[in-house]
Every structure is written in structure tokens, then in C-alpha cells.
Amino acid sequence: MRSITAKQPGPTNTHDLTTPALVVEGSSLDANIAAMALERPAGRLRPHVKAFKSTQLARHVSVRGGHRHFCCATLAEMEGLAAAGLGEDLLLANETLDADRLGALVRRDDCRITVAVDSPETVDVASSAGADVLIDVDVGLPRCGCLPADAGRLADRARRAGLNVRGVMGYEGHTVAEADRDQRRRAVDESMRLLAGARDAVGGGLTSAGATGTFDMHESTDEVQAGSYLLMDSAYASMGLPFATALSLEVTVISRSPKGWCVVDCGLKSLGMDHGNPSVEGMSVFFCSDEHTTLLPTEGAEPPPVGTRLRVTPAHVDPTVAYHSLLHITDGDDVIETWPVDLRGW
Amino acid sequence: MRSITAKQPGPTNTHDLTTPALVVEGSSLDANIAAMALERPAGRLRPHVKAFKSTQLARHVSVRGGHRHFCCATLAEMEGLAAAGLGEDLLLANETLDADRLGALVRRDDCRITVAVDSPETVDVASSAGADVLIDVDVGLPRCGCLPADAGRLADRARRAGLNVRGVMGYEGHTVAEADRDQRRRAVDESMRLLAGARDAVGGGLTSAGATGTFDMHESTDEVQAGSYLLMDSAYASMGLPFATALSLEVTVISRSPKGWCVVDCGLKSLGMDHGNPSVEGMSVFFCSDEHTTLLPTEGAEPPPVGTRLRVTPAHVDPTVAYHSLLHITDGDDVIETWPVDLRGW
Structure with missing residues (x-):
């Protein structure tokens, strides 16, 4: 990490941080970037910034991993990356009805803007904004995406509206948390078969799909949309992926009973609590309330004294990061950089 | 609402808001303030700002309800209220080890600062900062608070350290979501019996306790710490309380299958997802992902078209508000004010 930038002013030790504080072990982050780049080098991966919402982390990924085309879930993420000079090829992998903000992005002369469309309405918005499009295809997750059988017709409509149709995207989100690797692989293959059919109907072009949980199951997918691999969390850590848990929450023991x-x-x-409770080494989580978590030491040990610093691993990284304004990058207990979480909101 | 301030510039209709957007119906908010003030007038209620994290909403409560002494869960909330001129009597109803920030608050000449203590360590921090204290007592919730039997000893220690012991606080959080009112009442009474014993051991003074779910069960408690009553959510709405659901999330239909x-x-x-899925009138929630919620119309109806605005009611208000930077105050579909959620973070 030290090679990237000079050390910044601020706390030099994690114990000096105001808690709770998000802490990212720099060596683990860099190992995750390297492991992903080995499987999916530049052009084969479009890192999803929704998982970390930080332009400085995006820049670090681009420098370290060579990945310069990013994937976003919100217009705020698109606008922030563009303003940070990271707009070389930005995909809004989501539908939007906001032609004004999309159009303002398209009019920048330092960006390429592509947006997912899955309906006549979203094609009209892309047309009004002048953005390139990917046809978003339902490949099994009950969420966005047109039916595979409708993809060709939607692409025709987009082209008639003057749009550049770059290809298709299809998020196999119903498969990514399947614990059994063989079953996960079969489900991904089935989804990608649907996506390939839609791509043919669209008339060829790019296929964009995937996630951290399926990153190495996409030989025939042009670009994988993964983001969680960078920081990881306890949900993904149980799946045997080659990525280390880099993110934790530094906390303080404020009471002992x-x-x-x-x-x-x-x-x-x-x-973020949708995946359940966080985890703490040597402790079990009794329950979480707004600003407290009650912990029980395992195996009858005494709880640590008031003032002790502990590390908590969130169950789900994305909605956890969205609560915080800073990511502290560390080398052991040294804080070597502090990056704003500057892509929050909508 | 219109009587409070002149109309501000900005969107005039909720349909012009960038979604998702937190929307507060002003008439419901004011009805909630009035209903609470009837039961717990000024001096008998210490509104808990953790539920809304907005200095402008705190000021509105103080103007409309007469409640000028606030309760906080974080130092950031204390600092924000103090900076906004709302520091007449601020209670940090939580333990802190940060003597520097607590001391900086105490040194302001426009604030009165009180902090909860439940251990020798937190008494030492309060002493170093020079803050007044409440002895925080465990009245049945497995979280912070000393044992009732230890309250007197801790108060003695605080006084020996030169501190002003204002009394006791005890949060009966294990009772507040009990659906049966009679059972809830009995549980509150048992907790308040423990708190009264601790107060006697401490040598008298203030008792501070309670929450929205138990606000009308505290005849002998000096001040109730409630915050959720202002905005409400679907969890509290099922309990038959005299408060209206004022908060909702304006969203846009971005896809239809x-x-x-x-x-x-x-x-x-x-x-905030810890209380489960949000609710939407006429729809059932299939599932939520990071930036999407898939909805199924009830009774076989057609889903609304792409572009439709809907209102979503969060299951738990506090962690929902903490994700947002703005509260839009409305009169029907008119946005009459926009208040920053300026007390987030720590």
C-alpha cells in the first residue's frame, strides 16, 4: 500500500480512531485485487463500486488491478466517478427514469456512459439522454430485466431511437449465494445460456454478468460485475472464495456486566443487518440495537474490560459501508490512508 | 407546518424528488408532537434525537411541543445539537470513553452536558471531562447499566471524583416491543421498581427511562426518553399507540415484469432491515436487495407501470433515517421544507 501515495495526516494507530470505524487491511485488499486480476484481467472485469462507494478505492483498483471500466448501481456513483476522472467507461447496471441527470453525464467530454434498459420507458430515457445501452435481461433473478424473448425487440426499438446498443447484461443474483459450487456452476451456466440467446437476438455485442460469488464461472462472459471481492464479509467468506476478509469495524467495549x-x-x-448478525472472534453476538451490540464470550471466558478495542466483521459489506463516511486503510495497527466513502446517497 | 418558516426553495412536489427520498407528512408529525406533549409535557419528556438525527426536527419539536432537553445516543448528536444552539440540557444516554470530545462539549458556555455512567472507567471519563452524570442501571435489558445493587457505590465514587450526580436512568428496552399492553405494563413496573430502588441508593434525584412503546406507563418516572413517536414505523404502528406513521420513502417503479x-x-x-421488510399498500414485498425491492401486487392485480411513484413504510425508522441525508416535510404532495439529517455518524 505504501507505494501508492505518501502517508496522510491523521490518526496513526487504529486505537486513536473514533469508533465505530471501518478499517480495511491494505495487504488483504491488494491480495484480493491481485487474485481477481489473475482470473479476470483488465477488460474482463468491471468492478462494481456499489460495494465500496469510494472514488479513492476505485482509483486504487484501477492502478493496482488495471481495471478502469466501472459498474454502478446509482446515478450518484456515476456522477462521483465521473467527477473524479474515472469516467472512461461507466455502466449504470440499473434502470433509471432520470433523463436529466443521465443526460448531464453523457454531455461530459471525459466520460463514456452506458445504461441498462429493460422497457420501452427506460429506452426512451436513454434516448432522451443520448446514452449507450445494454439490454438488461431477466436470467432468473426476480428483479429487473426483460424476458430473453423480448431482448431483440427492445434492441430494435433502441436502435430506432438512435441508440448504440452495446450488448446485453444479465445478473444471475439467484445463484451467487448457493453454497454448493457444482450447483452454483450449473445455475450460472443455465443463466448464461439464456443471456447468450438474448445476445444473439440483440445482434451480438458485449455480455456483462456475474458477481463475486460466481467470478470464476464466466469463461464466455465478456465482463464480470463484481465488487464484494475487494473488502469481503462474513457471508461471502463462508463460500471458499480466494479472497480475504479485508474489512472490519473497529469498536470499543463501553460496558461490561x-x-x-x-x-x-x-x-x-x-x-448492514439483512444477512444477520456480525461476527467477533472469541465472542458470540447476543443482539444488536441501534448503537450497541451485546457480546457473550465463548467458552465461559470473562468479557474484556471497558475500553478494550475489538474488531467486528459485518455479515454484509455493501449496506455496512453505506452507513459510514470513511474507510481507514491499515497496515496492521497503523492507519496509512483514510479514504472518504464519497459515493453514498442517490 | 406552514406557520413555522417560510417556504424554502427546492422541489415543490414529491414527484420531483430524486428517489428514494424520505418524506415526512407534516400534519402527522405535528399531531404526534401534540399527542406526546399532552401525556408528557415539557420537563416530563426528553426527546431522543437518535430516531431522527436532524437539528431542524429537534428545533421543531422544541417549538411545537415545548421540549427543550434532548437525549442523544452518540457524541456526534450531542455536538450537532450544541452547535445548533439546542444544548440547554443534553443527555448522552450512553457510555463513552472519549473524554476529549465530552470535555470539549462541557467547556462550551451555552450547554449543560450530562452523561450516563455504569462503571469506574466511565466515571473516570466523566470526571476528566467535568460532565454531570446519571447512574445508568440495568433494569432488565441485557445491555449497558450497572447492577441496581451497585448504583449507590458508583454514585459515591462519582461524587468523590467531584461529579454532580443528577440521578439514575434505566432503559427497559426488553419490554418496549411486547405486544400485549397489560404484560408490557407489568414488565415496565418491574423495571421501574428496580430503578426506584437504585435511585434511593444513589441518594435521590432524577429518574430517566422509557421509550415510545411505554411512554404512557411512566407516572412516577421524571422524564421519558422517546424518539420514534415523531416519525413512527411499521413495527411501532402495530402496537395501538396514539401516533401516526409520518415517515415514508418515496420510490419509483423502475422495472415491471x-x-x-x-x-x-x-x-x-x-x-433499516433488522425489523424485517418494509410495507407497501396494496403490494407484498418479495425481497429487498441493495438498491432494489421487488413487489408483488396483492389479489392478482397488475403491477403499476414503470415511472409510477409509490410510498414504502420502513419497518424500523431509526436505522432507515441513518442512511439518508435529507428529510422532506410535506403537506400532501407539496414539499414545504427540506431538513438535513445532519446528526449522522459518530
Whole structure:
């Protein structure tokens, strides 16, 4: 990490950070970037910034991994990357009805803007904005995407509206958390078969799909949309992927009870909770409330004293990062850089 | 609402808001303030700002309800209220180890600062900062608070350290979501019996306790710490409380499938999920992902067309508001004010 930039002013030790504080171990982050670049080098991966929402982390990925084309879930992420000079090829892998903001992005002279479309309405918005499009195809996840059988017709409509149809995208989100690798592979293959058919109907071009949980199952997909591999979380860590858990939450023990528990200063406002409770080494999580988590030491140990710093691993990285304004990049206990989470909101 | 301030510039209709957008119906907010003030007038209620994290909403409560003493869960909330001129009597109803920031608050000449303490360590921090204290007592929730039997000893220690012990606080959080009112009442009474014993051991003074779910069960409690009553959510709305659901999330239908669902642009990064899925009138929530929620119309209806605006009611208000930077105050579809959520973070 030290090679990237000079050390910045600020806390030099994680113990000096105001808690709760998001901490990213730099060596793990860089190992994750390298492991992904080996499988999916530049042009074969479009890192998804929704997982980390930081232009400085995006820039680090582009320098270290060579990946300069990014994937976004929101217009705010698109606008932030563009303003940071990272707009070489930005994909809004999501539908939008906001022609004004999309059009303002297209009119920048330092960006290439592509947007997913899955309906006549979203084609009209792309047309009004002048953005390139990918036809978004339902490949099994009950969310966005046109039926595979409708992809060709939608592409024709887009072309009639003067749009450049770059190809198709299809997110196989229903497969990415399947624990059994063989079953996951079969489900991905089935989804990509649907996507390939849609691409043919569209008239060829790019296929964009995938996620961290399926990153190495996409030999015939042009570009994979993965983001969680960079920071990881306890949900993905259980799947045997070649990525290390780089993100944790530094917290402080603020209370200890003679009844055997202790309380740390993180909770529902600093942790995405949809995947369940976070994890803490040597402790079990009793429950989380707004700004507290009650912990029980395992195996009858005494809880740590008030003032102790602990590390909490969130169950789901994306909605966790979205609660925070800073990512502290560390080398062990040294804070070597602090990056704003500057792509939050919409 | 119109009587408070002149209309501000900005969107005049909720349909012009960038979605997802937090929307607060002003008449419901004001009805909630009035209903609470009837039961707990000024001095008998310490509104908890953790539920809304906005200095402008705090000021509105103080003007409309007469409540000028606030309760906070974080130092950032304390600092923000102090900076906004709302520091007449601020309670950090939480333990902190940060003597520097607490001391900086105490040194302001426009604030009164009180902090909860439940251990020798937190007494030392309060002493170093020079803050007044409440002895925080465990009244049944497995979280912060000393044992009732230890309260007197801790108060003695605080006084020996030169601190002003204002009394006791005890949060009966294990009772507040009990659906049966009689059972809830009995549980509150048992907790308040413990708190009263601790107060006697401490040598008298203030008792501070309670929440929205138990606000009318505290005849002998000096001040109730409630915040959710202002905006409400679907969890509290099922409990028969005299408060209206004032908060909702304006969202846009961005996709519609021939398979019968539609997708709106809110999800795990705009909704606190620990209490479960949000609710939408006339629809059932299929699932939420980071920036999407898939909805199924009830009773076989067609999903609404792409571009339709809908209102989503979050299951838990506090961690929902913490994802957003703005609260739009409305009169029907008119946006009459926009208040920053300026007390986020730590």
C-alpha cells in the first residue's frame, strides 16, 4: 500500500480512531485485487463500486488491478466517478427514469456512459439522454430485466431511437449465494445460456454478468460485475472464495456486566443487518440495537474490560459501508490512508 | 407546518424528488408532537434525537411541543445539537470513553452536558471531562447499566471524583416491543421498581427511562426518553399507540415484469432491515436487495407501470433515517421544507 501515495495526516494507530470505524487491511485488499486480476484481467472485469462507494478505492483498483471500466448501481456513483476522472467507461447496471441527470453525464467530454434498459420507458430515457445501452435481461433473478424473448425487440426499438446498443447484461443474483459450487456452476451456466440467446437476438455485442460469488464461472462472459471481492464479509467468506476478509469495524467495549456480557459501540446504524448478525472472534453476538451490540464470550471466558478495542466483521459489506463516511486503510495497527466513502446517497 | 418558516426553495412536489427520498407528512408529525406533549409535557419528556438525527426536527419539536432537553445516543448528536444552539440540557444516554470530545462539549458556555455512567472507567471519563452524570442501571435489558445493587457505590465514587450526580436512568428496552399492553405494563413496573430502588441508593434525584412503546406507563418516572413517536414505523404502528406513521420513502417503479412483479428503487441501503421488510399498500414485498425491492401486487392485480411513484413504510425508522441525508416535510404532495439529517455518524 505504501507505494501508492505518501502517508496522510491523521490518526496513526487504529486505537486513536473514533469508533465505530471501518478499517480495511491494505495487504488483504491488494491480495484480493491481485487474485481477481489473475482470473479476470483488465477488460474482463468491471468492478462494481456499489460495494465500496469510494472514488479513492476505485482509483486504487484501477492502478493496482488495471481495471478502469466501472459498474454502478446509482446515478450518484456515476456522477462521483465521473467527477473524479474515472469516467472512461461507466455502466449504470440499473434502470433509471432520470433523463436529466443521465443526460448531464453523457454531455461530459471525459466520460463514456452506458445504461441498462429493460422497457420501452427506460429506452426512451436513454434516448432522451443520448446514452449507450445494454439490454438488461431477466436470467432468473426476480428483479429487473426483460424476458430473453423480448431482448431483440427492445434492441430494435433502441436502435430506432438512435441508440448504440452495446450488448446485453444479465445478473444471475439467484445463484451467487448457493453454497454448493457444482450447483452454483450449473445455475450460472443455465443463466448464461439464456443471456447468450438474448445476445444473439440483440445482434451480438458485449455480455456483462456475474458477481463475486460466481467470478470464476464466466469463461464466455465478456465482463464480470463484481465488487464484494475487494473488502469481503462474513457471508461471502463462508463460500471458499480466494479472497480475504479485508474489512472490519473497529469498536470499543463501553460496558461490561457482572452477568457475563460486554457491550460494544456498533449496532444497527453501523452494520448492514439483512444477512444477520456480525461476527467477533472469541465472542458470540447476543443482539444488536441501534448503537450497541451485546457480546457473550465463548467458552465461559470473562468479557474484556471497558475500553478494550475489538474488531467486528459485518455479515454484509455493501449496506455496512453505506452507513459510514470513511474507510481507514491499515497496515496492521497503523492507519496509512483514510479514504472518504464519497459515493453514498442517490 | 406552514406557520413555522417560510417556504424554502427546492422541489415543490414529491414527484420531483430524486428517489428514494424520505418524506415526512407534516400534519402527522405535528399531531404526534401534540399527542406526546399532552401525556408528557415539557420537563416530563426528553426527546431522543437518535430516531431522527436532524437539528431542524429537534428545533421543531422544541417549538411545537415545548421540549427543550434532548437525549442523544452518540457524541456526534450531542455536538450537532450544541452547535445548533439546542444544548440547554443534553443527555448522552450512553457510555463513552472519549473524554476529549465530552470535555470539549462541557467547556462550551451555552450547554449543560450530562452523561450516563455504569462503571469506574466511565466515571473516570466523566470526571476528566467535568460532565454531570446519571447512574445508568440495568433494569432488565441485557445491555449497558450497572447492577441496581451497585448504583449507590458508583454514585459515591462519582461524587468523590467531584461529579454532580443528577440521578439514575434505566432503559427497559426488553419490554418496549411486547405486544400485549397489560404484560408490557407489568414488565415496565418491574423495571421501574428496580430503578426506584437504585435511585434511593444513589441518594435521590432524577429518574430517566422509557421509550415510545411505554411512554404512557411512566407516572412516577421524571422524564421519558422517546424518539420514534415523531416519525413512527411499521413495527411501532402495530402496537395501538396514539401516533401516526409520518415517515415514508418515496420510490419509483423502475422495472415491471410480464411475470407479475415490479421493482422499485429502494433497498438495503435505504431501509433499516433488522425489523424485517418494509410495507407497501396494496403490494407484498418479495425481497429487498441493495438498491432494489421487488413487489408483488396483492389479489392478482397488475403491477403499476414503470415511472409510477409509490410510498414504502420502513419497518424500523431509526436505522432507515441513518442512511439518508435529507428529510422532506410535506403537506400532501407539496414539499414545504427540506431538513438535513445532519446528526449522522459518530
